[in-house]
Amino acid sequence: MARTVRAPCPAPSVLAACLLSIGVADGATATSAQQRSEGSARSPQLDITKTVNPNPMTVGAEAEYVITVTNSGDTDAADVVVTDQLDSAVQPGDLPADCSADGRTVTCGGEGTTVPAGESVRFTVPVTTSSDLADGTNIANSATVDSSTPGASGDSTRLVSQARTLTNVAITKDGPATVSPDGTITYTLTTTNQGPSDAVDVTLQDATNGQLTTIESASSVCDSGGLTVTCPLGTPEPGQSEVVTITLRVNPDVPVGTVIPNCAEMYTGTRRTTTEDDRSCVETNVTPTDPTDPPTDPTEPTDHPEKPKPPKPDPGDLPTAPEPTSNDGHLPVTG
Template sequence: MARVAAVIALAALGGGGAAPAVAGGSAAGAPAAASRPEAGGSAAGAPAAVSRPEAGGPPRPPSVSEPPFRSGPPSASLRIGQAAVPDPLVIGGQAVYTVTVTNAGATAAEAVTITGTLDEHVAPGPLPDGCDLDGRTITCGGPALTIPAGRSVTRSFPVVIDPGLSDGTALTSRAEVSAAGAQGDSAQLVTEARAAMADVTITKAATLTAGGAIAYAVTVVNEGRTPATGVTVRHPAAGGATIADRPPECPGAGPALVCPLGTLAPSERRTFMFTLAPDEPGLVRNCATVSADGDEANTANNRSCTSTAVQRARAAAPDATPAPDEPAPAAEPSEEKGAARSEPRHEPRDAAPGERAGRHEPRSAAHDRAPRAEQLEGRRPLPMTGVSIWMLGLGTAVLLAIGLLVRYFSRRDRASGIP
């Protein structure tokens, strides 16, 4: 019995998974179980679970219309520019193309490559170190070229312009720069090719001399690339001034100058001087001009003017020293003290009895002038007429007083009986 009970218990434990189905009233393998999913579950292949992710699941992928977000260190930014000297270019002449690359970014640009393409009418010359030529394309830099942030690099390329070009031909050159992990740049330069011309210039300087004349220095230079022929300097007359010192470069006569200098080679210089004598004081302004045969590259520098102030010369002071053969002039007495300083005239007088008649000898001038000098130091002497009247009145009073005294004493003596 014990074994039968154990077998029954094992059979009950082994079929426990199907017991609920039997209890639910459905046969094993009925489709009702498949059509009704369990709570929280889903039917096989249902799309609802895919379109609605559970909370805390992975983020939704970005849509196509939204730009992706980049994060990382700032990159380098390169800028390129070109220039040509001279500008305009001279047909058949030499020129220099200059390319400048600047790093405007925040980090250094590494492995920088500079590429330039020349016009078909421009032939390259010797290239700088680190540059290669392939046809008309010049390449410089590479892995060895690094440009720090805020710094610039310059490369210059000598070239020769085609001598068979027509005047005014436009020449185009292109340049570009690139670097690993940096923003590149490109540029285009269009220059004009002109026929070679002479360019004569003139400068004039003025210096005022001690005698009131004006010394001028005139300098003429050919700054063009070809010889200047028929170079002539002209200096017109300035008012009534005359040429005091005419240079040999300016033959002829008269107040104007015409100076034929002939031919001047490129960079040749000529200087000559002349002196102008003004006829009256004042501001003396004049201009000198230069010209040459044919057309010039620049005619604005063919004239030079100066302004010089001339003052009136001061009269020389007369020499007060008398000549050896001329007598010294006599000193004239002043108006105020002329009467007091004039010498008295001595008239001859008759000889007294017992005195030998002869010429009256005046006293020495020093003896006569000494009392007068002492008198004049204090005050001016009274006029002679006033002195005479004063002395006459005083003498009359004295005589009257003496007479009265004599009369008084005479009466007194008579009264006393004195004989």
């Protein structure tokens, strides 16, 4: 008869080997333990992982979460359901057919979704981040997976990603091609935040040449002191535009033929996708005033019809002088 030794044994997965090593006499007991160990392994084991693209995420832009569920057990998992809890900084986008949203809670799979043993399924959750997030904001996302199969073990995961701001501020400038000496030039400047993020602390600057022009006026948002017009425009949202006007007067001693260049630039505290659109320039030529142009009365229309001139007479219709008469001495001579 074998000697029975009482000793602690490890988990059921190695219980049978443990009982045999300490000399269990009843072989049926060891066999039963081994059967229980094998039976406990025959169940679905679900694992869940998550990634996001792009990473880091872009403030105000779209991103995509990819959730992968793997069944590492040895039986199929039925009615697999994934619950994805989105961060308050994102909104769900157009979800695929196997997912639905209730607020910021996204549910994928469910009844009829089976994950065979040793295989995986993927769910895609598109989102859009808020455009007013600060650069470096952390965005957390939690997801769980469960199955209706008895004995199936679920799983959960949590992903924290950073979001960075990114934008493109653009400016266009319009002005006249020509100006007369001592005339005025009015520039119209249109600024636009092309997104996707809010553009922080946007400032427009227009540097003038004091030897050629004098600043006469600018939009109320601008400071026109000195030679540079500075216009703080705040934090425009994606798609928001602002229009600014600046009027300069040409100095009276500027000679005809002078070209007056003028450039405006945009600045922002937000990271930019490009700097190619944040500068715009206009050139205006100083041309002479035509001295032959008569002054016009602004109260009268300028398109007066010409008065009709009388037609020239036909030479055949003009009266002819009488033929001279010869004097043979019989006629008196007059005057």
